[in-house]
Amino acid sequence: MTAASYAAVDWGTTSFRLWLVGENGDVLAERRSHEGMTTAAKTGFSPILEAHLAAVGAPAHLPVVICGMAGARQGWVEAGYLDTPAPLSGIVGAAVIVPDPNRDIRILPGLAQRAEEQPDVMRGEETQLLGAAGTLGNGNHIVCMPGTHSKWVRLTGGVVDGFSTFMTGELFDVVSKHSILSHAVAEGGAFDGDNKSFIEAVIRAGRNPAMTTNLLFTVRAGQLLHGLPALDAKARLSGTLIGLEIAGALSSARPGSGVCLVASGPLSALYRSALSALGLEPTIIDADDAVRRGLAAAACTLWPA
Amino acid sequence: MTAASYAAVDWGTTSFRLWLVGENGDVLAERRSHEGMTTAAKTGFSPILEAHLAAVGAPAHLPVVICGMAGARQGWVEAGYLDTPAPLSGIVGAAVIVPDPNRDIRILPGLAQRAEEQPDVMRGEETQLLGAAGTLGNGNHIVCMPGTHSKWVRLTGGVVDGFSTFMTGELFDVVSKHSILSHAVAEGGAFDGDNKSFIEAVIRAGRNPAMTTNLLFTVRAGQLLHGLPALDAKARLSGTLIGLEIAGALSSARPGSGVCLVASGPLSALYRSALSALGLEPTIIDADDAVRRGLAAAACTLWPA
Numbered sequence: 001m002t003a004a005s006y007a008a009v010d011w012g013t014t015s016f017r018l019w020l021v022g023e024n025g026d027v028l029a030e031r032r033s034h035e036g037m038t039t040a041a042k043t044g045f046s047p048i049l050e051a052h053l054a055a056v057g058a059p060a061h062l063p064v065v066i067c068g069m070a071g072a073r074q075g076w077v078e079a080g081y082l083d084t085p086a087p088l089s090g091i092v093g094a095a096v097i098v099p100d101p102n103r104d105i106r107i108l109p110g111l112a113q114r115a116e117e118q119p120d121v122m123r124g125e126e127t128q129l130l131g132a133a134g135t136l137g138n139g140n141h142i143v144c145m146p147g148t149h150s151k152w153v154r155l156t157g158g159v160v161d162g163f164s165t166f167m168t169g170e171l172f173d174v175v176s177k178h179s180i181l182s183h184a185v186a187e188g189g190a191f192d193g194d195n196k197s198f199i200e201a202v203i204r205a206g207r208n209p210a211m212t213t214n215l216l217f218t219v220r221a222g223q224l225l226h227g228l229p230a231l232d233a234k235a236r237l238s239g240t241l242i243g244l245e246i247a248g249a250l251s252s253a254r255p256g257s258g259v260c261l262v263a264s265g266p267l268s269a270l271y272r273s274a275l276s277a278l279g280l281e282p283t284i285i286d287a288d289d290a291v292r293r294g295l296a297a298a299a300c301t302l303w304p305a
Numbered sequence: 306m307t308a309a310s311y312a313a314v315d316w317g318t319t320s321f322r323l324w325l326v327g328e329n330g331d332v333l334a335e336r337r338s339h340e341g342m343t344t345a346a347k348t349g350f351s352p353i354l355e356a357h358l359a360a361v362g363a364p365a366h367l368p369v370v371i372c373g374m375a376g377a378r379q380g381w382v383e384a385g386y387l388d389t390p391a392p393l394s395g396i397v398g399a400a401v402i403v404p405d406p407n408r409d410i411r412i413l414p415g416l417a418q419r420a421e422e423q424p425d426v427m428r429g430e431e432t433q434l435l436g437a438a439g440t441l442g443n444g445n446h447i448v449c450m451p452g453t454h455s456k457w458v459r460l461t462g463g464v465v466d467g468f469s470t471f472m473t474g475e476l477f478d479v480v481s482k483h484s485i486l487s488h489a490v491a492e493g494g495a496f497d498g499d500n501k502s503f504i505e506a507v508i509r510a511g512r513n514p515a516m517t518t519n520l521l522f523t524v525r526a527g528q529l530l531h532g533l534p535a536l537d538a539k540a541r542l543s544g545t546l547i548g549l550e551i552a553g554a555l556s557s558a559r560p561g562s563g564v565c566l567v568a569s570g571p572l573s574a575l576y577r578s579a580l581s582a583l584g585l586e587p588t589i590i591d592a593d594d595a596v597r598r599g600l601a602a603a604a605c606t607l608w609p610a
Binding site: 121170 | 527
C-alpha cells in the first residue's frame with residue numbers, strides 16, 4: 001500500500017468528511033460523520049479531527065487541508081474571505097494555519113461579494129469550484145451548486161466574477177416543517193425528478209416567478225379541494241422553489257454561457273430534471289468528486305512532492 | 306340606550322371579536338380576545354361565545370352571526386364554501402345554522418376557487434368584501450386584503466370572479482423564526498412604511514421577483530459583510546415578500562381595474578407604502594369596519610327588522 005501524503009477534510013455546518021490520500025493521489029480511506037461545525041463548536045474541532053485521523057491510521061505528522069465552515073467566524077480558526085472577482089488560483093494562498101503542536105493544518109478561505117446591492121458569501125463551494133475548474137476548462141461558465149443555500153456562480157477563465165445564493169433548500173425545510181403546508185406534505189416520502197407535480201411546478205414558477213407564494217398556497221388549497229396526495233404536495237413545494245431559483249439565476253446570466261451542475265445523488269437528479277424542464281442541458285460534475293479534487297489541488301500547492 | 310338587535314362575530318384562527326349591535330345599527334359594545342379557532346377547538350366554541358355575550362349583557366335569545374374559521378372543517382360547524390364566480394349577495398343564503406337550544410346562531414360560508422390549476426380558498430375575507438362592496442360600488446376592482454395569507458380578489462359588479470392567496474405574512478413569520486435569517490432580524494423592533502430598506506426591497510422584488518430567495522439571503526450576507534442593522538434586516542425581509550406578492554397580483558390583473566386596499570393599523574400603512582412604491586394609489590378601506598359592515602349586511606338579510 002502506498003504511504004499517506006495528506007488528509008483532506010470538507011467540514012460543513014452539519015457534516016464532516018475526511019479522505020486519507022496517498023502519495024500517488026489515490027484515496028486510501030474515507031470517513032463521514034454528522035460532526036459538523038455546529039457539533040464541533042461545542043465539543044472542540046481538534047478532538048473530532050484527531051479521532052477520525054486515528055481511525056484511518058494516519059501518521060502523527062500528516063498534514064491536513066480543510067475547507068468549509070471550520071473556517072467561519074464561529075468555526076475553528078477564522079479563514080476570512082477572498083473578495084470577488086477572485087481567481088480560483090488565489091484560494092490556497094489565502095489559507096490560514098491552525099496552531100497545532102504536531103501537524104501542519106490549513107483551512108481554506110471562503111469567497112465574498114461585497115457589492116452593497118448584492119452582498120453574498122460562500123464557504124466550501126469555492127473548493128468545489130477549484131475542483132470542477134479542471135473539468136470545465138477556460139471560457140464562460142455558469143455553475144449551479146444546489147443545496148441548503150444554492151450557489152450560482154459566474155466563472156470566466158478561472159476567475160469567479162460574481163455569484164448569487166438562493167435559499168431554496170432551507171426554505172423547503174422551514175416551510176415543510178413550520179408553515180400551514182406541513183399538514184399537506186407531512187406523509188410525503190421521497191419523490192424523483194420524473195414526478196409530474198414536480199415538473200409542472202418547476203415550469204409554472206420558472207415562467208411566472210412572481211406567483212411563487214401563491215403557488216405555495218395551492219399546495220394547501222389543492223389538498224383541501226382536490227385531495228392532493230402528500231407526495232405530490234411535497235414535489236410541488238420543491239418544484240416551485242427550484243423553478244423560482246432557476247428563473248432568478250437565468251435572469252442575471254450572460255448569454256452564451258454554458259451551464260454546469262455540480263451536485264451529487266438525488267439532488268443532482270432533481271436539478272437535472274428541473275433544468276431540462278426549463279430548456280437547459282447542463283454539464284454534470286459530481287460534487288463529492290469536485291470538493292476532493294479541489295482539496296487535492298490545494299494540497300499539491302501547499303506541500304509539493 | 307337602544308336595545309340590542311344581534312351580535313356579530315369575526316372568529317379567526319387565533320382571534321375572536323364580537324360586536325353587540327343595537328336596533329339602529331350602532332355598536333353598543335365590543336369584545337376582543339385571542340380565543341381563536343385553535344383555542345376554541347379544544348375548550349369548546351359555545352362556552353367562549355356565551356362568556357363574551359354575558360360580559361356585554363346580551364339578552365338570552367339574541368341572534369348571532371359569525372364569519373371566519375369557526376365555519377372550517379376543524380371549527381364549530383362546517384359552513385362549506387361558495388364556489389367562484391360567486392355573487393357576494395349569495396353568501397348569506399349559504400349560511401349554516403348552529404344547533405343551539407336558545408339562540409339563532411349562523412355561520413357564513415367561505416369562498417372556493419376549484420380550478421385544478423389554481424385551487425384557492427378564503428374564510429372571513431368574503432365577509433370583509435361584502436362590507437367593502439358598499440363603498441366600492443359596481444365596476445371592476447382588484448381588492449388587496451393583506452395578512453398571514455394575503456388575498457387579492459377580482460371583483461366585477463359585486464361578483465367575485467376569482468382570487469389568489471399569497472403566503473406573505475406566514476412566510477415572514479417562519480423565515481424570521483426558523484431560518485438562518487433569524488439571527489439577522491432577532492433584535493429588530495417595529496418599522497414603518499417609510500423605512501428605506503423596506504421601500505428598496507419592495508422595489509427590487511417587485512421589479513425582479515425571480516431573485517426573491519437571493520434577496521432574502523442578502524439579509525444574512527448584508528449582516529455578515531456590512532453590519533446590516535436588525536431593524537433594516539427585518540424591513541428588507543418584509544419588503545421583499547410584500548414586493549413579490551404585489552408583482553404576482555399585478556401579473557394577473559386586468560388593465561383598468563382600480564386597486565382597493567382593505568386593511569387596518571400598521572399593516573395598512575405598510576401596504577399603502579409598498580403599493581405606492583410600485584406606482585399604485587389604492588382606495589383604502591378599514592378592514593375592521595369592513596368585516597363589521599359585512600356581518601351587518603348578513604344580519605339585515607337574516608333577521609329583517
